[in-house]
Amino acid sequence: MDRKVELISFGGIETLRMAEFEPPTPAAGEILIRQDAIGVNFIDIYQRTGLYPLPLPAVLGVEATGIVEAVGEAVHGLRVGDRIAYAGLPGGYATRRVLPGWRAVPLPDDIDAKAAAGGFLRALTAHMLLTRVFAAGPGKTLLVHAAAGGLGSILTRWARRSGCIVIGTAGSPDKAEIARANGADHVIVGRDADLVGETRRLTGGTGVDFAIDGIGGTMLARTLDCVRKFGTVASVGQAAGPIPPIRAEDLGPIRSIALARPSVMAYAAEPETYRAASEAVIGALRDGTIDGRIGREYRLEDAPRAQRDLETGATAGCSILVP
Incomplete structure (x- = not known):
């Protein structure tokens, strides 16, 4: 079973509870x-808490790798025994799925x-942020929160490969060393650090071209002050809790910055985009941009503990479940 x-x-x-089931044809x-x-991601936590509600009962998990065991009609290019990866669709916390x-x-x-x-969905997110949301390239300066x-x-490794300067x-300090090993040019250490002052100092007073915030809470408001005029901020999560409302006046005209709230699930729902981005992800896995190291590995039945560790910041890198 x-x-x-x-x-x-x-x-x-x-x-979250374990259950047995018969996989459908x-x-x-x-x-x-x-x-x-199976990858463990913050979106799993957001869905569990109801921030992004799913019809209940539900199976979480939006990325995994596996082996094709059966192929329905009108499926082309896939055979039984093929190794595959996927991302962008709940239902992953299981031994089998359609x-x-x-x-x-x-x-x-x-x-x-x-x-x-462990890295497919995050790599799709990085591709979305560094191509569609912002055109990353040589000489561009990025601020990446939680760079470990x-x-x-x-993000840090991909941006550095693109020629960006990464703060x-x-x-x-331990996580700062991981961030430096990922290629970060500068690392601001500590939750109470002078984020704005340090960012301005490191950029000669101008601010970064692009800032990516997956922390949320009050961090987004602080991040707005780290970006140069006509720069861009992307809000991609809220690991630290809900984000207070942002007014249009907080963005301009004085700051003159753009704020994006992009969804990798929406990005991955576009078949042509998904195929092109997936090819780039496979290339990044192959050339070492995604280094393949797994921070934590858990058994499927330990999914609650895996989510708790991710939620409390007890992990670095990517976490996976192994059925």
């Missing part, structure tokens, strides 16, 4: 996969399944 982690109500980690356009490794065929990204034999599962975290690590933030 297959197993899944089911969300029965919105709230804390106690709302794939319909036309679908495939059935046996999952090898998936629309177009979501399956062929996984080359030289790419580790765990590395792909799962997303921050990939990272880290909550502790």
Whole structure:
């Protein structure tokens, strides 16, 4: 019998429970996969708490790698036994699942399944931020919050590959060392650091071209002061809690900055975009931009603990579940 982690109500980690199930037969356009490794992301926590509500009961998890076990009609280019990765669709906390065929990204034999599962969604997010939200390139200066975290690590490495100058933030000296190892040119250390003052000092008083905030809470308001005139801020999460309202006057005309609130789920829902971005992600896994290191590995039944560790900042890098 297959197993899944089911969300029965919105709230804390106690709302997650193990359940057994019979996997369905794939319909036309679908495939059935046996999952090898499953990524754990903040969106899983947002869905669990009801910030991004799903119909209940629900199975969380929006990225994984696996092996194709059955192929429905009208699916082209996939065969039983193929290794695949996917991102952008809940239902991942399970030993098996059905998936629309177009979501399956062929996984080359030289790419580790765990590395792909832990970094695929975050890498898609980085691709979205550094191509569609902001055109990253040589000489551009970026501020990346939590540069030792799962997303921050990939963003830092990808931005440096693009020729950007990266200022990272880290909550502790140990995490600052990880951020530097990721390629950050400068790291601002400590939750109470003078973020604005240090950023302005490091940029000669002008501010960064692009700032990416996945922390939320009061951090977004502080981040607005770190960006140059006509720069851009992207808000991609709220690990520290709800974000107080931002007024139009907080953005301009004095600051003259742009604020984006992009969704990687919406980005990955565009089939053509998803295919192109996935090719870039596979390339980044292959050339080492995504280094493949997993911060924490948990058993499927330990999904509540994995979410708690991510939520409390006890992890660095990416975390995965192994069925």
